[in-house]
Amino acid sequence: MTKWVYLFSEGSKEQKGLLGGKGANLAEMTKLGLPVPTGFTVTTEACLDYLSHQNQLTDEMKEQVTQAVETLSEKTGKRFGDLDQPLLVSVRSGSKFSMPGMMDTVLNLGLNDQTVAAIAKNSQDERFAYDCYRRLLQMFGDVVMGIDNQKFESRITALKKLHQLNYDNELTAEHWKTIVSEYKEIYRQAIQREFPQNPIEQLHLAIEAVFGSWNNARAKTYRRLHDISDDLGTAVNIQEMVFGNFGDSSGTGVVFSRNPSTGEPGLFGEYLINAQGEDVVAGVRTPKPIQVLAEELPEQFQQLQSILENLEKHYRDMQDVEFTIENGKLFILQTRNGKRTSKAALTILLDFFREGIITEEELIERIEAKDLEASLHPSFDETVISNRVPFLSGLAASPGAAVGAAYFTAEAATEAKARGEKVILVREETSPEDIEGIAVSEAVVTARGGMTSHAAVVARGMGICSVVGCEALTMEEDGGVVGKETIKEGTILSVDGTLGNVYFGEIPLEELTNTVALDELQSIWDQHAKFQVRANAETPKDIETAMALGATGIGLARTEHMFFERTRLLQFRRLILADTLDERLEVLKDLKDVQKQDFKSIYQAAGGKATTIRLLDPPLHEFLPKNNDECREVAKALNKSFNEVKRKSDNLAEVNPMLGFRGLRLGVAYPEIYRMQGEAIVEAASEVIKERGYEIQPEIMIPFTIDAQEFAKVRCSIETAIQDFLAVSNQKITYQIGTMIEIPRACLVADEIAKYADFFSFGTNDLTQMVLGLSRDDSPRIINQYGEAGIFEDDPFQVLDEHGVGAMMKIAIEKGRQTKPNLKIGICGEAAAHPKSLVFLNTLPINYISCSPFRIPQAKMTLAQYGVTGLKK
Known part of the structure; x- marks a missing residue:
């Protein structure tokens, strides 16, 4: 025989699945000897059985409930319907997971026309007795019989108005008697029968109502919003009133x-x-x-x-x-x-740890990523956002929340910011020329692009929330169109970069108070992590942010990002549009001074921590003029003819620039560019060592390698320039020159490349697009289709593809370490910092991962949790 009912004295806190959270805790508190009113719980299994049997309690359930009521009577000395000591109970729901206010409660069950009179006589308080009775009639009518609660409330309101009273507690016993009479009439008219006078009948109906409330609309909505299964059911707790x-x-x-x-x-x-x-x-x-x-x-x-x-x-x-x-x-x-709140969650856990209530391991294990994330970024008021429907959705490219006015160009965004407005930059897609507009914006929204697109990468680095790849958004001349809705210039938008949603109008933001003791958490996490977490950052502001968020160094400083600013962009265009070596050398002379200052700023901001600077890796299409108007503008600025600029731009245009003239190929064709950067890196390190006393060992990364001889040739050119400087300056600086592994062939010949490379750093974005044959900028539509078809479980640009990309990485690591057993190995890219990816990466012999600054705390937390408990996929 199945046990459907448990007395509070029979259960424990470990039985949340069976007794629900409330029932398990009532049982636990009873065991602890706390003053808990006596009672029993009808299990979640009974609920599921009830829902599967045409919403009817079985005879066996009813019999067990009756037996439990008898036990309750023996313990309390009270009985249902007794005129001397009538038993009254509350009937409350209680699922495994707390769902406040989502299901139903009935109080004072057991009252009827006889027992209310008895309670009034025994207590010598008629007002109390009839107040309890009217509550039962109202709750029972509303919860059990589905009568509109307003019908009951309106009678009390009318009575208070008649007697010029303001509050319920001002009503007398006679008033409540009148209300009881009126409530019974409401019940009679609505149900076409009398309110049940038998307490056992009341109890059975109330249990059925609570079981039924598991599937009411608000409970279903709550479970969907909080990712709670519909298959758990709710328990019912019957407790002495x-x-x-x-x-x-x-x-x-x-x-x-x-x-x-x-x-x-x-x-x-x-x-x-x-x-x-x-x-x-x-x-x-x-x-x-x-x-x-x-x-x-x-x-x-x-x-x-x-x-x-x-x-x-x-x-x-x-x-x-x-x-x-x-x-x-x-x-x-x-x-x-x-x-x-998320902030409170972290504060409480840290206090528990300091007070000795939980251990260090429990502290690590119990911190949740969503709480950590919310403590670092603004978020919307949950009570408001839960009732709002987004008009546009895309990829959640950079977390946080923001409100502002929509503008469609970097220029318009910059002007609006200067007027004191908060700005949301809305674009078809962003390019390096949009950097100033992005920098002044609260959020960035794009119609195209994936998680590794320009908008996503730059926004994440700056800590600006971003939603990209909004396929429903079409950019037209006067704004953005989503179905029948139009976003015009100045339209107020609320952007949720954590969930990837965009809303019309202003949604209130939660106050962000960054008082969480991150430093204390960082030191704890570091003791349990298998490898380090560095940052992808190149501006002093981003590097300082990364260091404040716990970065152990800079794993990727992208030098092409240093040319996004308008005046530098012009200099870079002058370089790539140059026709002769002399012309390039003239530009490089100026650029070397600029780059040296950049690198000094990087080293200073990093405070002597390990720093890897990647040499230029520009997909040239990001830097070339896009149309005739831009060609005319560039021609004028560079004192060249329009035809000259147009011809050169056309010659450099590529059908697939992500697989074209970039990275190391630039160093082979124009070795003077990489020589200039190598000199600038070492000279900058030299000056900072003298000025700050830091122990700097420059790490120079050559990108896009496919062949050992190719790498060796370019390394030799860079190293010659570096050695010339060190000889002239009579200095000794230890440096490393390594490569970014981002092409499948490089993985397969990693043993050969390792003969010349001091370190490997895997570029997950490019390696993913090449292994899968998916453009990282154009992939969202395909990935969504594959997700819907059940082919992909996760977006491979967000979660590392273990069986494809991961397999290539394993080959490269094994081959590289065969040649150099102590070869330093890092993994760069946002996919590396995803919790699912970290489970896989913990199985590899790597030294660090590198990600955008605001993902560092979560990555370090996940690594520590893996170290303490082991993470399961």
């Missing part, structure tokens, strides 16, 4: 053991004197802060405080407790782990 509406020495309230908004220690909550629990949450009366209870009922306050401190230590978590005081006696009706 205690009464907070028994006069001025009675009351009810809800209290947290710590502030759920800030995490500060100390009781936080509200209560009402002479009220039942539903009054607090229903907003019928304005409750008082819990601290006032210390003045009104000091003994009960001290007892409540002591109980919460013990519960917090027992559950090792912040507790959310419902309590009732009946004639001066305190009862605990429920405890659960309290919901809290």
Whole structure:
């Protein structure tokens, strides 16, 4: 025989799946000897059975409920329908996961026309008795029979208006008798039968109603929003009633053991004197802060405080407790782990660790990525965002939330910012020329592009929220079009870069208070991580941000990004449009001074930590003039003819520039460019060593290698320039020259390349697009289709493709280490920092990963969790 019903004395906190969170905690508190009203739980399995049997309780369930009621009567000395000691119970839902307010409750069950009169006589308080009866009639009618609650509320409102009263507690016993009579008539008219007088019938109907509420609309919505399975069911908790509406020495309230908004220690909550629990949450009366209870009922306050401190230590978590005081006696009706803001979650865990409530390992294990993420970026008010529907969605390219006015060009965005506006840059796609517009924007939204597109990479580096690849967005001359909706210049948008959604209008932002002790967490995480986490960053601001967020160094400083600013872009165009070596050398002379200052700034911002600078790797299409107007503008600025600029641009144009003239190929064709950069890197290091005393060992990365001899040739050219400088300056600086492995052939000949390379750094973006044959900028549509078809579980540009890309990496690492056993190996790119990717990377013998600054804390946290518990895929 299946056991459908458990007394509180029979369960424990470990049985949340069977008894629901509320039932398991009531059982646990009963075992602890806390003042919990006696009761029993009908299990979640009974709920699922009920829902699968045409919504009917089986005879076996009814029999077990009756037996439990008998046991309850023996323990309390009260019985259903008894005129001397009538038993009244509450009926409450309780699923495995807390779903506040989503399912239904019935209080004072067991009252009928006879027992209400008996309670009035025995308590010598008619007002109390009939107040309880009207509550049962109202809740039962609403929850169990589906009668519109407003029909009940309107009668109370009318009665208060008639007698010129403001509050429910001003109504007398006679008033409540009138209301009871009217409520019974409402029930009779709506249901076409009398309110049931048999308490067992009331109980069966109430249990069925709670089971049924598992599938009500608001519960389904809540589960969808919080990723809770529909297959869990809810338990039902039947508990002896205690009464907070028994006069001025009675009351009810809800209290947290710590502030759920800030995490500060100390009781936080509200209560009402002479009220039942539903009054607090229903907003019928304005409750008082819990601290006032210390003045009104000091003994009960001290007892409540002591109980919460013990519960917090027992559950090792912040507790959310419902309590009732009946004639001066305190009862605990429920405890659960309290919901809290992300900032509070981190603060509470750190405090628990410092107080010795949890261990270092538990601290690491219990931090959630979403809380860490939210503590670093703005987010929308959850109560508002849950009721809003986005009009546009895309890839969540850079987390955070922002509100601003839409502008469609970098120039317009910059001008709007100068006027004091908050700006959202909306583009078909971004290019290096948009850098100033991106820099002044609160968020970037693009119609095209993937997670590694220009907009995504630059926004992540700057910590600006971004949504890219919004396929429903079409950019037209006067704005953006999404279906029948139009985004015009100045339209206010709210952008959620964490979820990839865009909304019309302003959504309030949660206040961002960066008081989380990241430094303390970083030192703890580092002790448990298998390898280091560096940053992809090249501007001093981004590097300083990365260091503040825990970067152990710079794994990728992209020198082509240094030419996105307008005046530098012009210089770079002068270089790539030059026709002769002399013309290039003249430009390079100026660029060397500029680059040296760039590299000095990088070394200074990194504070002596390991820094890898990648030599130029420009897909030239990002830097060439895009149209005739731009060609005329560039021609004028460079003092060249339009035809000359147009001819050169056309000659350099490529059908597939991502696989064209870039990276090391630039160094082979124009070795003077890489020689200039090598000299500038070492000269900058030399000056910073003298000025700051840092121990700098320059790490120079040559990108896009496919062949050992190709790499050796370019390395020799760079090294010659470096050695010439060191000889002239009479200095000794140790440096390394390595390569970025991002082409499948390089993986296959890694043993040969390793003869000449001091380190390998895998470029996950390019390696992914080449292994999978998917353009990293044009892939979202294909990836979405493959996801819907069940071919891809994850976007390979966000989560490392273990079986394809990962297999190539394994080959390259094995071959490289065969040649050089101590070869330093890093993994660069956002995919490397994804928690799923880190599970795989922990199996490889690597030295570090490198990602955008704001992903560093989550990556370090995940690595530490892996070190403590091992992560499961």
